[in-house]
Structure formats: C-alpha cells, structure tokens
Amino acid sequence: MLKKLYVVFAGGVLLTYSAAAWLGWEVANSGSRSRLGTPFFYTGFRGGK
Amino acid sequence: MTTLSAQCPSCAAPIEFKAGSSIVVICAFCRSAVARTDRGLEDIGKVAEIVESQSPLKLGLKGVYKDARFELTGRAQIKHELGGVWDEWYATFSNGWVGWLAEAQGRFYLTFYQPLQSALPSFTDLQLGQVVNEIPGQTPLMVQEKGRATTVAADGEIPYKLVPGEQFEYADLAGKQNAFATIDYSIDPPWAFVGSQVTLGEIGLADAKPYEREAKRVTSAAMGCPNCGGPLALNAPDSAMRVTCPNCSSLLDVNEGKLTYLKSLTPPPDAPDFVAPIGAEGTFAGDVKVKIIGATVRSVTFDGVKYFWHEYLLYNPTIGFRWLVHSDNHWNFVEPVNAAEVDQKEIFGAIRKVVYNGTTYKIFQDAPATVEYVKGEFYWRVEQGEIVRAVDYVAAPLMLSQEVSANEVNWSVGTYMTNDDVEKAFGIAGLPKPWGVGPNQPFTGQFYYTWGALPTLALLVVALFMIPFTGLTSTVLNETLTMPSSATPQVQFSQPFEIKGNRNIRISASAAVNNSAADLDVDLINDQSQEIESVSIPISYYQGVEDGESWSEGSTGNDATLSSLPAGKYTLRVEGTTENVPAPLPITLKVEQNVNRGVNFCCAFLILAIVPILGLFRKFSFERSRWRDSMFGSSSSGSDDE
Numbered sequence: 001m002l003k004k005l006y007v008v009f010a011g012g013v014l015l016t017y018s019a020a021a022w023l024g025w026e027v028a029n030s031g032s033r034s035r036l037g038t039p040f041f042y043t044g045f046r047g048g049k
Numbered sequence: 050m051t052t053l054s055a056q057c058p059s060c061a062a063p064i065e066f067k068a069g070s071s072i073v074v075i076c077a078f079c080r081s082a083v084a085r086t087d088r089g090l091e092d093i094g095k096v097a098e099i100v101e102s103q104s105p106l107k108l109g110l111k112g113v114y115k116d117a118r119f120e121l122t123g124r125a126q127i128k129h130e131l132g133g134v135w136d137e138w139y140a141t142f143s144n145g146w147v148g149w150l151a152e153a154q155g156r157f158y159l160t161f162y163q164p165l166q167s168a169l170p171s172f173t174d175l176q177l178g179q180v181v182n183e184i185p186g187q188t189p190l191m192v193q194e195k196g197r198a199t200t201v202a203a204d205g206e207i208p209y210k211l212v213p214g215e216q217f218e219y220a221d222l223a224g225k226q227n228a229f230a231t232i233d234y235s236i237d238p239p240w241a242f243v244g245s246q247v248t249l250g251e252i253g254l255a256d257a258k259p260y261e262r263e264a265k266r267v268t269s270a271a272m273g274c275p276n277c278g279g280p281l282a283l284n285a286p287d288s289a290m291r292v293t294c295p296n297c298s299s300l301l302d303v304n305e306g307k308l309t310y311l312k313s314l315t316p317p318p319d320a321p322d323f324v325a326p327i328g329a330e331g332t333f334a335g336d337v338k339v340k341i342i343g344a345t346v347r348s349v350t351f352d353g354v355k356y357f358w359h360e361y362l363l364y365n366p367t368i369g370f371r372w373l374v375h376s377d378n379h380w381n382f383v384e385p386v387n388a389a390e391v392d393q394k395e396i397f398g399a400i401r402k403v404v405y406n407g408t409t410y411k412i413f414q415d416a417p418a419t420v421e422y423v424k425g426e427f428y429w430r431v432e433q434g435e436i437v438r439a440v441d442y443v444a445a446p447l448m449l450s451q452e453v454s455a456n457e458v459n460w461s462v463g464t465y466m467t468n469d470d471v472e473k474a475f476g477i478a479g480l481p482k483p484w485g486v487g488p489n490q491p492f493t494g495q496f497y498y499t500w501g502a503l504p505t506l507a508l509l510v511v512a513l514f515m516i517p518f519t520g521l522t523s524t525v526l527n528e529t530l531t532m533p534s535s536a537t538p539q540v541q542f543s544q545p546f547e548i549k550g551n552r553n554i555r556i557s558a559s560a561a562v563n564n565s566a567a568d569l570d571v572d573l574i575n576d577q578s579q580e581i582e583s584v585s586i587p588i589s590y591y592q593g594v595e596d597g598e599s600w601s602e603g604s605t606g607n608d609a610t611l612s613s614l615p616a617g618k619y620t621l622r623v624e625g626t627t628e629n630v631p632a633p634l635p636i637t638l639k640v641e642q643n644v645n646r647g648v649n650f651c652c653a654f655l656i657l658a659i660v661p662i663l664g665l666f667r668k669f670s671f672e673r674s675r676w677r678d679s680m681f682g683s684s685s686s687g688s689d690d691e
Contacts, residue, residue, distance in 0.1 A: 006660055014504055014653070021515040022518070024551045033580065
C-alpha cells in the first residue's frame, strides 16, 4: 500500500514538474500581484532568488 | 520379462522369478530367501518380515527414469549400526537395467552398478570428506558417511545374493548436482553404485502416497513409559531413536519398538517456553503437510550469558524431517543440504564465506551450541547437554548452518519466515513479535531505494526532454534608466515590450554602485489589463581594506524571477531610492524569458530523492542492527530479496 502511495506521489511530482516547465511556473516566484490603482498588498514570496 | 516358476525348497509354496536379473526371491509364505544358482534353487535362510514404515513406495510400483520404465520388484531393510533402519528398493527396468532406490529420512537415491577401471580404497583407508577419484563421474564424490549395516528383512525379488542377517561395510558419497554413490564392501573387490538423489516426481512416482499406518499404529498401551507407565505414541516409529514421555518428561531410548528409561529431564529455568505444541500440524512450501514431533531448547553462551532458542523437528513421511527454528521470535524453516554443494572460501586461514547454490553467505556466528532440553521424539540419539560446533552463514533471507560433531558434519539451509507465514502455516494467531533484526531477516524496504529511485531518474530525463520544448533564454528588454541621486523615491518607466505566455520572466538590474546602494521596487505593468507584478531588486556593493585585508560585500547587479504572465505588451515602472550616490545613477534593466534556473528541478529532485535516501538510511541502520549481534560484525549489506 505504501509502495503504491509512493508511486502515485512520485508520479504527481513528475507531472507537476513537467507542467511547471511547460507553463513557465516558478516555484520561487519573486513577484506579488496587484492591480494598478489599488493599494499594493504582497501575498507571495518576495525578494527571493 | 521371462517368468521362472518354481517351488520354495523350504515350504513347497509356488515362487516366481519374474525379473531375469533376480537372484533371490523371498517366499511370501515361509519368509525363506530362495536363491537360484547353477545347481538349482537354494534356501539361504529365513528373513524377518518387513517393518512397515510410512514409505510412499511399495512393490509393484511402476515409474520412469531417463525414458526407461521400471518396476519396484524387491525390497530390503538394512539396519544402521546406530540402530536406524533404511529401505532399499530394487528397480527392474524394461531395458534390462537394475537400479537401487535407497530411501532414508524421506530422501531417495537412485543408483546403478558402475564398473571401475581402478581399485577403490579399502574401507579402513577411506576417510570422511575424502574425494574418491576412482569413481568416474561429472562431479567429484566425497565420502559423507561410512559404517556397518545388517540386512534384517526383505521382500519380493532381490538382484543379488541377499543373506539374512549378513553384516557388511559401506560408504556413502555425495557430489554436486545431487550426485550420490555407495561403495559396497560386502564384495571383494568392492562395488560402486553411482547415481543421484532424486525426487519421486523425477522418477515418475509423484503420485505415490505414504503408507497408511493408522491400522498398525503402535498403541499407547504397547508403548507405555518404562518410568511412569503412562501411555505414549510414536509419530515416526520406524525412525524414532529417542522419545520423551509426555507424562513424566523422562528421556527414553527407542530400540526396535522397545523403550528404555534414560533420565528425567527438566527444562532450564531461564529458557522461554515452547510456543508451538508437539503434534501441531502445519502446511509449508509446496503444500507439504508436516507435524511437529519433537522440540529442543538449545543455547550458546557469550560473556557468561546464555542465549536460548528453540528448534522444532517436523516430520512428513514423504519428505522426511525438517526443522523450524524459533529464535528471538524470528522463525526459520530449515532443510538439509548436500555438504558437497557447499564451497568454503578460506580467507587468511579462516573460512569467512561459503557459496551454496550460487549464493555467497557471510559468516555470522561460530560457537558451541548445547542441547538444554528436549521434548517429543527424535531420529537420532539426542542427549541433554550434547554440544556441537554451530557455524552460521547468512545471505538474507537464507541462513546456511554447519553443525560439527566428533563423527559427522551436517549442513542445512534455513529460510526466514515472518510471523504471518508461521501463523498461516499452522493456522494459529498471536505469535509474539520478533525482537530486533534476525540474522537472516530480509530487509523489506528495498523497493524504496531501487525501483523507488526510478522517479528521480525519470526527473532527469524529463528535465533534459523539456529543454528543446520550452526553448532557450530570450531577452525581451534591455534598457538603461538614469536614477537621480535622492533619498526619496524616484520613478522611471521603461519602453513598452512584448511578453510571451507560458514562459518564466527574469528581471535583472545592474548599476555601477561602489560603497553605495540602490533599492529598486520594479513593477511589471500589463498595458492592457493594468495588472501589476511587483518585485523588489536591491543593489548594493561595499568594499574596503581592514587590517591590511581587502573585503567586499554585495554586487553591482541583482535579479528577480517571476512565473509566466499572460502574453501581451508590458512596461516596467521602477521606483528607487539611492544611498551614498552623489550623481544620477544609470541602471541597466534587462527582461528575459525562458530562463533555466534549476529551482524547479532542484525542488522536485529533493522531494523525489528523500524517499530513496531514507530507504538507504533504513537499510544501513537495519544491516547495522543485524551485524551488531554477530561475532563477525560487519555493516556490509547482504543480498536481500523482497
């Protein structure tokens, strides 16, 4: 059972990595999103490299 | 087959020599051994009636060996000098061969007369362990046993002149690939019979069933204990040589059905109790039903401390005897091994490794083992206090054991059994949990660092595969803005530029700062949606000389990376403050897409590598625990199977 769970988990990690590479997602995303004209509030990881 | 009909010279009953090779026929009426000679029929004496064992063989049984059909036409019972009895069956083949099928302790050996070019060593010159090169064959044959035997009973047709009560010397030899030979010293010069150990299946007798002895089972009354008079029954009366009384725990000698009191036994006070009862029946590998007929408590002593374990003697009339060893609540199913199949590797004058059946076993323990207590019945003359040198070699899940006594050397192989396996075999539940790691306990987490490491490998492949699909790094903006020297925030805008979707974005800023700093808040503004992605890019560079040594801190450039944004036209809004900058500061801004930073890869790699690394750590820890209990401690791993 644990083996199956591990295989599913590892498959998920591989799939997520592939999707991130394909769609340009960054795990260490430095930005925070807002809209022009509204106060800036930072919700994400900031300043990292 | 030509049948010769005649009358028994003793009782005149009709007798028949069915096989041309038969020399002696046992008269079914008067038990006379009638030999045919060139002068006619000769009565050479009476033979005892065969003691029915639980042998699956019987006269008239037909089998096939090497495409030649045979029939069991005769049988002799031979008594070992130590008291045991074995059967020899004579197989008359349709092509004229005569085979000797010996049966002892559930094992079968089919041999044929082998003419020899050179003389065999004499019985007295023959040594245990000696290789007899005079017997040609594919494998060297080593002397395993030599002894004196007596013909005690016979039935059917015998292909040699069987003399009732005749004593003769013999030697049994064994070689690799189940090769087997017997030297018969009753003839001068001695004859060699060469063949192999066979299974009933290999000789076309797989369907042969053990003899049903219920009707003739020795009764409890007939086997009363000579010490207390209590009843007892034997499970393997044809091979039992020692039995303990279940009523008074006396050790009794068994000799041809007669019991003799030897001594009263008491279990050692600090030894654990037997977990399995005598008489329990279980089903083991190959769907073989066995019964526990005996049990021993044995011990080894290290640093003055006795360590006990239990050995259960299992019996099945077809396969003979096996053992179930219970130590620290670990279990092993133990089977005998042909000593000739074990290659011992000598390293610096000591044997540290042995090879059996292609597997290398490492030495684990070499110590005198003592029989502390016995219960049930045994096929050898077991004694309380009996000491043998016990050497164990392990290659999980197997353990090869050598027991050396004054007269013989025995090898056996144990296969590790989990509690579940034993509970299933005996149909019981709730066996106590094992302590620590068993000497040959297999490590079951191998998957996690073997097959479990495959996703990590797959990640490398995917990462390489993705590079051509996601494209190489491209610069979408490279512009220099001049930031006025000011401690209050100053805002600058870049030229608009095009951003593509599904590609990450790296914004780099560099400035010629020297012992100064610029703190930039950069907004990437989507010109259509007015959405902003903000990053902070601080740049600072300080340097100097202190105590004669130069130092520096920071750099003249910095960057920030973003996940992909919707494709479209964007502008950079840069709001910055400067520190120790006397003049307007030119800042070069660069926006790139498809940057391969490796952060995603490293994160995925770490996540996937955790499980195999933990698996390896567990394996290392498991092996360390295993070898901690060894006299030859080594943390090197064995060859485990899942």
